[in-house]
Amino acid sequence: MARDAGAFPEPKDEGPDLRFESYSWNFGSVYQGDAQEYAFKCRNVGGKDLVISKVETSCGDCLVPLARTETIPPGGEGAISVLLNTTGQTRALGKKLYVASNDPITPVVPLDVVGYVKPLKLVTSPRAVSFGEHRRSETAHELIYIPSLPEEKIEVKSVSSDSPFVDVAFAETKDYVRPGYIVMVGLKPGGAPLGKLEGTITIVSDHPRNPKAEVPVTAAIKGDIDLDRNSFFFGLLKKGDQRKSTITISTVGGEPLRIDKMDNPADYIELDLQPITDGKAYLLTATLNGKAPTGNIKQEIVIHTNNDDQAEIRVPVYAYVEGS
The missing domain is CATH 2.60.40.10 (Immunoglobulins)
Structure with a gap:
């Protein structure tokens, strides 16, 4: 057409x-x-x-x-x-x-x-392990994921910990969504001393550029005895005034808590200990009496217990007394 x-x-x-x-x-x-x-x-x-x-x-x-x-x-x-x-x-x-x-x-x-x-180096998620605050008598576990993707295939050869209080092991994952390796990190119960725990986990792989990764591990290890506050704080008061401050002392452990004695360095601080639940919890009252000197007051009460891990518990005392 x-x-x-x-x-x-x-x-x-x-x-x-x-x-x-x-x-x-x-x-x-x-x-x-x-x-x-x-x-x-x-x-x-x-x-x-x-x-x-x-x-x-x-x-x-x-x-x-x-x-x-x-x-x-x-x-x-x-x-x-x-x-x-x-x-x-x-x-x-x-x-x-x-x-x-x-x-x-x-x-x-x-x-x-x-x-x-x-990635230029071995990837770990997370890059650091923090257990936070943790009781010495309890176990704790965290996981580290190491990806091994088709485009960046790697093999983990070994894992180790430089801390005797941290256990590590690893295994290849069966999850096709997150292929790679899982490193299991565990705190040994009853092992670490009280206070700050620091260590390093070393992971060795066949990564062609940087085969080794170091992962920091931290924890704040505490015992079975708890204080509801960490000091006696009286604040600002005038010469001759009296003021009270209290602290509750308790335990989550199986052994009954016994307070054997208390060291009091000042005659102007009066202490009174009363059981809330015998063997489990006590109320400690500190009274700043009229004998307190003027100026900034910094003292320390030492509480002696039957707990081997927390045989001495030190409680600071703070106050400021103005002249009359």
């Missing part, structure tokens, strides 16, 4: 027409911190000069335009060079390059940059 030529617009002079040899650069798999350069080759298949006016990226730090052919005549070729910097990037990376020109049909051409950035 014949067509009416008048139904179609008259052809116009061809303008510039920007075409790229490839609209995507897959840089493959690289390590974090590696840098690579690439040139997107292009040509002008139009009938007028092509002018590339601007090149922008979706990532100002990781993808940097280096050079470009600014004017390409009809039938000519050119290139746009970029530098990929993977510092700070992790895992799957997808960025874009935007090329602006006087091409009337496609004034801005997006170019894709894709690939995978492998």
Whole structure:
């Protein structure tokens, strides 16, 4: 069937027409911190000069335009060079390059940059293990996850702890969502002394760049005896005034708590101990009497118990007495 030529617009002079040899650069798999350069080759298949006016990226730090052919005549070729910097990037990376020109049909051409950035060192989650405050008589466990993904396959060879109070073991996970290894970290009950516990877990793998990772472990180990406050605080008072302050002393242990004696260094502090639940909890009342000297008062009451771990409990005393 014949067509009416008048139904179609008259052809116009061809303008510039920007075409790229490839609209995507897959840089493959690289390590974090590696840098690579690439040139997107292009040509002008139009009938007028092509002018590339601007090149922008979706990532100002990781993808940097280096050079470009600014004017390409009809039938000519050119290139746009970029530098990929993977510092700070992790895992799957997808960025874009935007090329602006006087091409009337496609004034801005997006170019894709894709690939995978492998971590420079062995990854652990978390990077530090904190048990927080924990009783010496109780057990505690935490887990460390070490990913081993298809793009960054690694094998854990060994794990060790430099603390005799921290046990470690590892196993490969069966979870396809989070493939890799799990390190089990445990506090030994009754082992660590009271106070701050610090240690380091060392994980050795076949990571090609940095096969060893060190994970800090911390805990605050406390005994079975608790105080509801850590000091006697009387605040500000005038010379000759009296004021009371109380502390509840209790135990969660199986052995009955006995308070054998209390060391009181000052005759202006009076102590009174009363059982709340015999063998379990006591109320200790400290009274600052009228003999207290003026000025800043800092003293310490020492409570002696039958608990080997907390045989002496030291309780500070604070007050400020103004002159009459």
